Amino acid sequence: MPAGGRIRFKTDSDYVVVHAGTYGVLWDDINDTLTSRLGFDMFELKNGKPCFSAIFVPSQGAGKNYSESRVRFPSAEMRELIIDLPLFAKVKDVYIALREGSHIDCGTGYLHKKPIVFYGSSIVHGVGAGKPASNYPAIIGRRLDSDFINLGFAGAAKAEKAVMDYISELDMSVFVYDYDHNAPSAEYLAETHYAGYMTVRKKQPNLPIIMASKVDYYRDEAENEKRRLIIEESYRRGIAAGDKNLYFIDGRHIFDDDFRNESTQDGCHPNDVGYLAMAKAFGEIIEKLI
Amino acid sequence: MPAGGRIRFKTDSDYVVVHAGTYGVLWDDINDTLTSRLGFDMFELKNGKPCFSAIFVPSQGAGKNYSESRVRFPSAEMRELIIDLPLFAKVKDVYIALREGSHIDCGTGYLHKKPIVFYGSSIVHGVGAGKPASNYPAIIGRRLDSDFINLGFAGAAKAEKAVMDYISELDMSVFVYDYDHNAPSAEYLAETHYAGYMTVRKKQPNLPIIMASKVDYYRDEAENEKRRLIIEESYRRGIAAGDKNLYFIDGRHIFDDDFRNESTQDGCHPNDVGYLAMAKAFGEIIEKLI
Structure with missing residues (x-):
């Protein structure tokens, strides 16, 4: 895998x-x-x-x-x-x-040798991408000529303590915390999201960290709005606590409104259109941070 | 099929x-x-x-x-x-x-009941599309609320006389003649392209007809430029002969230059990014014609 x-x-x-x-x-x-x-x-x-x-x-x-x-x-x-x-x-x-x-x-190697680390669900992993190189972490790594690590776990990203501890030890340029989908409930997300972020932040006080909410927001607005607010609240808490290197990407706005129906493979997982939209949105911020 | x-x-x-x-x-x-x-x-x-x-x-x-x-x-x-x-x-x-x-x-039916007819290769058929509805004919039909007929033949569109005769008899709003890929050679394309167009034009003097050259132009520029010129020449001959309802889409310019490498599944067949780009380019013209 x-x-x-x-x-x-x-x-x-x-x-x-x-x-x-x-x-x-x-x-x-x-x-x-x-x-x-x-x-x-x-x-x-x-x-x-x-x-x-x-x-x-x-x-x-x-x-x-x-x-x-x-x-x-x-x-x-x-x-x-x-x-x-x-x-x-x-x-x-x-x-x-x-x-x-x-x-x-061995070639010239990456322009940015320190990897960007992406953590999250099947959408980070790449379900729905047409080829290995067309999920959003791969597109960003390639376009920015940066090494990257894909920690997408289809069906299994729950911000477990052991995983967040592992991530907090990695030497990286940017951490993308795209953890929303596989939290079993909004309550679970609320219990784990800020805690997971803090596990990384405590170990790496100056690391740029990007929090993101899910892109398939409009599938179930009521439930997804709850989750979006939890992630936004994590972000606000971090900023209020003095975090100078914390960013928030609102998943609602990533797919082109006019082509939202052309942006997923199955209503949930992005297709190549959706992954490219994600790569543009995340890539724009990451480019300034690496 | x-x-x-x-x-x-x-x-x-x-x-x-x-x-x-x-x-x-x-x-x-x-x-x-x-x-x-x-x-x-x-x-x-x-x-x-x-x-x-x-x-x-x-x-x-x-x-x-x-x-x-x-x-x-x-x-x-x-x-x-x-x-x-x-x-x-x-x-x-x-x-x-x-x-x-x-x-x-039975529902309200299509806004445009007369179908758009698309004829061509695997790229019309939909190879590389993530789901049945994400190839370019399907996207255009859906977005314009028009009936359509997909005459894409993966591996087998050669503008055969019998097929062009059949197409010339169809009652349609627009004919999209996206025939380039499966011509065995540029010479074969030159022999059949204008003839195929004329088969339809003779039967339907006022039908809007769109000619298109292949979208994966940059894969083999030398060969594809020959083919592009043949199709452009068909178009110019038609216009010179007084055709008032003939259009040409240059396949070179359909994929976003900056994301050309994200627009195909295998270098040839569009992925969902490429099909959406085609749907935008063809759809813009078709919308004015139906």
Whole structure:
């Protein structure tokens, strides 16, 4: 389940093969493509700008528990490549094959080496994204040329003490606390949201922290307004307590009002339209903070 | 393979069940979700505006050749509903179940009853769309409240004489001639493009016709520029011959330059971002013509 995992390198090979064992797909969902569940995709940096290059086609059919495919380039010049790992399959033994005699280099690395950390539900994880690279953490990381860590847990993000303790120890540039969806109730959210934020804040007094409320607000306005107010209240408490590096993103306003009905896959999880809207909204703030 | 097929009705049932036999999935593609291949989705008209309501979850697992699921409404008031049929499965025996004793009505029907006809490749058909309703013909039909016919043929649109003859007989409001991709070569396109247009024009002298060149232009600029010029040449010939109702959409400019890399699923087929961009570009012209 290596959501957010990437392999970045330079090579002048005229092809790239990916071979990986894939097993235990966490999220065999009707909303996801085989590419996002089991596949790999690749971007090439051209003058520092990431350009979509290829997807590596996952194996299909009963009994196949590996992914293997090849992409070819039109020439053998030096390229800086980023391969994104699948969102929902467990992956082991990733092999990358290049032409014999070609060169390989670790490349220039990220412009922002310290990662942005995203924590939250299936919407952080990437359910509904068409390929590994099209959920909002991946789009932001790529466009800002920043390392990032995707701590999205489809169905399981509850701001547990152990998880918040773990996050508080991470060396990061920005923390995105997009925790709303998987709280079992508004009451649970109220009990855990500020506490989770404080766990991180106590350990890292100057870290930029972004709190966000859920994007599929209009699905159930009555319930979601309660949750939104809880998160806004966390934010206000933090600011009142003197926090100088705390930000709030109101999920209500992220999807284009005129195209709200085109922004999710299933009414809840963003599709590529919704993820791009999130990437723009979060990215605009993060860009100023890293 | 009922791409573009819809069932539109009114009911005050507090639930809707869809049961349909599905078989012979044409396009078992890594780029498509199970929902778009085998599923149904539903929109509800609220004050004449289509609002995403639900997806009907396709059956999964070996040996299951039907789709059956239910959605519930919070109340039993009268609603106007549109159910979109799957893009890639063949469908037979579609049953819709409502609560016993509830009412059913044919509804108000489309504002524009004469259909828009879209003809073209897999990109018209909907490969890469996350659900049946998110390819560009479906978005345009829904937003303009117009009936439409999707004549997208994944892998098989070659402007064959029989198909163009068939299209020329259809009673329609606008004809979208988005035929570029599946022409085996630029030469084949040159031989068939103007001829195909003339087959329709001769039968329907006053019909608005929109010619479009491919949206994934930047994938292979050299080849695609040849094709673009062929289509533009068809357009210029038509205009020079006195056609007063002919339009040209240049595929190069449809995807947002800044987000071109976020606009396709696999480098070729649009994802939901790309389809929405197409729906905006084509919809803007079609809106003035219907």
